[in-house]
Amino acid sequence: PFSFPLLLLLFLVDTEIATVRLEPVQLSVSPTCTGDNATIHCNHTKGINYFQMYWYRQVPGENIKLIVFTTTAKPDHDFGDFDKKKFSATKPDAESGTFTVENLEPGDQGLYFCAVSQHSDTDTCGTYFGGGTKLTVLDPKREITPPTVKVFQPSSKECRNLKDEKERKKTLLCVARDFYPDHVSIFWQVNAKNVTKGVATDPAARLDDKTYFITSRLRVHAEVWTSPGTNFSCFVTFFDGNKTIIKDETVFAVEGMFMWNSEIT
Numbered sequence: 001p002f003s004f005p006l007l008l009l010l011f012l013v014d015t016e017i018a019t020v021r022l023e024p025v026q027l028s029v030s031p032t033c034t035g036d037n038a039t040i041h042c043n044h045t046k047g048i049n050y051f052q053m054y055w056y057r058q059v060p061g062e063n064i065k066l067i068v069f070t071t072t073a074k075p076d077h078d079f080g081d082f083d084k085k086k087f088s089a090t091k092p093d094a095e096s097g098t099f100t101v102e103n104l105e106p107g108d109q110g111l112y113f114c115a116v117s118q119h120s121d122t123d124t125c126g127t128y129f130g131g132g133t134k135l136t137v138l139d140p141k142r143e144i145t146p147p148t149v150k151v152f153q154p155s156s157k158e159c160r161n162l163k164d165e166k167e168r169k170k171t172l173l174c175v176a177r178d179f180y181p182d183h184v185s186i187f188w189q190v191n192a193k194n195v196t197k198g199v200a201t202d203p204a205a206r207l208d209d210k211t212y213f214i215t216s217r218l219r220v221h222a223e224v225w226t227s228p229g230t231n232f233s234c235f236v237t238f239f240d241g242n243k244t245i246i247k248d249e250t251v252f253a254v255e256g257m258f259m260w261n262s263e264i265t
């Protein structure tokens with residue numbers, strides 16, 4: 001009954017996203033012999049008319065799937081084709097709910113999120129999504145390892161031949177590598193101030209042998225890269241299962257290189 005791509009779109013553009021909160025945002029669990037469970041909480045502040053809660057999962061490379069529909073109006077939750085031994089949910093009141101994945105195994109990894117709505121018709125305009133919880137089932141054979149971060153300076157050859165000086169851009173490359181699991185995010189600062197313009201980060205970390213790596217690029221005007229005293233920092237946040245660690249590296253503007261280049265072109 002649901003159009004999943006449409007829902008995904010809503011998830012991305014919805015400006016009221018902050019009214020539906022999921023906790024925790026990151027969850028990595030080491031499976032035990034007895035079977036571990038992962039529980040995610042969803043709360044919202046849309047009011048008591050929003051008493052319906054949906055739980056979705058997105059597994060890498062697959063479409064988003066609705067796992068369960070819960071409502072305070074009925075004690076039975078609708079799991080559709082999903083296994084009730086694998087998933088359980090609670091809906092104690094209109095403004096909160098929980099979702100549990102039982103007996104964790106590697107196939108349970110993915111992004112889980114909740115949505116809330118007022119009534120059961122297919123009017124998706126009234127559906128609000130939470131930000132998502134990334135669940136990783138840790139491989140006991142792999143050690144938890146934070147990333148090492150390296151920032152590579154722009155190539156002196158980049159855009160050297162562009163006629164219009166104003167259009168010249170320089171690209172800094174940040175590489176975070178050798179980490180496990182892949183719970184990372186990257187942000188950049190120029191002179192200790194966050195920047196988002198010109199930033200392009202890989203959509204996901206990639207596996208390289210047994211550990212992950214991810215890259216991010218920051219494109220700045222050539223004048224910025226060559227202005228004396230300017231510094232550029234790449235910050236990589238890593239969630240180790242208990243806490244978030246930040247690793248960073250800073251490089252400094254190279255003075256004069258741009259001028260020198262402009263003289264010889």
Ligand SMILES: *[C@@H]1O[C@H](CO)[C@@H](O)[C@H](O)[C@H]1NC(C)=O
Pocket residue numbers: 034035036037102103
């Ligand atoms: C996981 O949930 C199941 C069903 O509620 C329960 O029997 C089991 O003890 C839980 N496992 C852990 C480790 O809490």
Ligand SMILES: *[C@@H]1O[C@H](CO)[C@@H](O)[C@H](O)[C@H]1NC(C)=O
Pocket residue numbers: 021023041042043095096
């Ligand atoms: C969500 O609501 C429940 C029940 O009202 C409350 O116990 C819990 O602390 C709330 N969690 C968050 C993250 O607000």
Ligand SMILES: *[C@@H]1O[C@H](CO)[C@@H](O)[C@H](O)[C@H]1NC(C)=O
Pocket residue numbers: 190191192230231250
């Ligand atoms: C980068 O520049 C800012 C602002 O000038 C300064 O506060 C900060 O200490 C610099 N960072 C480093 C690592 O030099």
Ligand SMILES: *[C@@H]1O[C@H](CO)[C@@H](O)[C@H](O)[C@H]1NC(C)=O
Pocket residue numbers: 187194
């Ligand atoms: C910079 O961005 C990061 C990640 O989005 C955020 O956690 C941090 O608070 C921001 N810092 C400032 C000074 O805005």
Ligand SMILES: *[C@@H]1O[C@H](CO)[C@@H](O)[C@H](O)[C@H]1NC(C)=O
Pocket residue numbers: 144240241242
């Ligand atoms: C997280 O905390 C648990 C319990 O305190 C501990 O056993 C585990 O080693 C910690 N993991 C990391 C990566 O620090």
